[in-house]
Amino acid sequence: MTVRGIRLRLKWTLLSVVDLLGFPLKLKGREGEVQIICFHGICADTDAFINGRFYHVSAFRNLLSEIQQHFHIISLDDFSANRLNPDKLNVLITFDDGYRNNLTLALPVIEELRIPITVFVTGRTDFPLWADLLDVAAAHPAESGTVLNELRAYAQVKTVRELKAWIPLQPQEVVMEINRKLNELPHTLLDKTRVFWELLSNDDLLVLQTKSLVSLANHGANHLSFVTLSDVGMAKEIEEVQIRLTNIGSNYGSVFAYPYGQHTPATIAQLAELGITQQYLAGSGITDKPYLFQRMTVNPFISVKNMLRIIQKGRFY
Numbered sequence: 001m002t003v004r005g006i007r008l009r010l011k012w013t014l015l016s017v018v019d020l021l022g023f024p025l026k027l028k029g030r031e032g033e034v035q036i037i038c039f040h041g042i043c044a045d046t047d048a049f050i051n052g053r054f055y056h057v058s059a060f061r062n063l064l065s066e067i068q069q070h071f072h073i074i075s076l077d078d079f080s081a082n083r084l085n086p087d088k089l090n091v092l093i094t095f096d097d098g099y100r101n102n103l104t105l106a107l108p109v110i111e112e113l114r115i116p117i118t119v120f121v122t123g124r125t126d127f128p129l130w131a132d133l134l135d136v137a138a139a140h141p142a143e144s145g146t147v148l149n150e151l152r153a154y155a156q157v158k159t160v161r162e163l164k165a166w167i168p169l170q171p172q173e174v175v176m177e178i179n180r181k182l183n184e185l186p187h188t189l190l191d192k193t194r195v196f197w198e199l200l201s202n203d204d205l206l207v208l209q210t211k212s213l214v215s216l217a218n219h220g221a222n223h224l225s226f227v228t229l230s231d232v233g234m235a236k237e238i239e240e241v242q243i244r245l246t247n248i249g250s251n252y253g254s255v256f257a258y259p260y261g262q263h264t265p266a267t268i269a270q271l272a273e274l275g276i277t278q279q280y281l282a283g284s285g286i287t288d289k290p291y292l293f294q295r296m297t298v299n300p301f302i303s304v305k306n307m308l309r310i311i312q313k314g315r316f317y
C-alpha cells in the first residue's frame, strides 16, 4: 500500500471511531452542485464478494436511504434539464455494465425508497464481460481448470491484477478472444456465480424501461476501452447500443459512460462529433467542456458514514 493509501485508511478508521462515539455527522457545502456516483452490481447478503464492484443488497439499501436523508437525489431527466435543488448537494445515482441484478435486486429497493437511477448498458445479453468471468475464475481457482494459467502465460504476467490492467489495453480481437476463452469456464462454476456476471436481457431492458424511476443509457456495445479504438470502432460500439436503446424506447442512447472511464482528448472530440450529448468519465481528469461529467465509484468496503463524507466532498481524500 502507498503512503497515501495508509494515510487514507488511517483517516477513515479514525472517523469511524468518531462515529462509534455517537457524534452527529456534519455534511455541509457544495449546495446546488451535483455529485454523480457510480454503482455496478448488487448481490445477496449471503454472497461472498469476489470483487469491489458489488454491494450487498442490505448495505445498498442502507447507503441509498442515508443519501436520500442528507442530499437531494435527482434523475437523469432532472440532471439533463438542470433541475437542481439550490439548498442541497444534488446526487445523480448511476449503475454501470447492465447487470441483471440491477433488475432483480436493485429495482425493489429503489422502488421502495422512490429513488431514480440511471443504468449504463452494453450491447451484451448472453455473452458475459471478461472482467466478471476473470473475477469468478480468480475467486475459484480450483474449479476454473487451466484457464487462469493459460491467460497469465499468454499475457506474460504473474498476477490476476496485472492481467486485469493488461487486457483492456489490447486490440479488440485479443480482448474478444480472451472473453471467449473465459466463457469456457465450467458450467457448474458459472451457474453458482451467476449474480456476478449475468447481464440484462432485452426482455429485462423492456421491463426496466417501463419504470419511471429508471433511465437507460449507453456504455458501449462490448465494454472496450475507447482509447484502443479507431474512430470507426468507437462509432460502431456506440451505435449498436443506441439501436438497442431506441428499440426499447429509451431517449438516452446519446448519453455515454466510458468503459473503465478511459478516455483521451481525441475520444472526447470524436464522441462530440458523433453527437454524444453527455460523456461520463471516471476518476480524476478533465471536465473542461459542458458535456463532460466526472463520476465517483462507491466502495462497499468503506462505512456508510465515511461514504457520505466522501460523496459530500466529491473526493476520497
Ligand SMILES: [Zn+2]
Pocket (backbone or CB within 6 Å): 096, 097, 219, 223, 258, 259, 260
Ligand atoms: Zn463498465
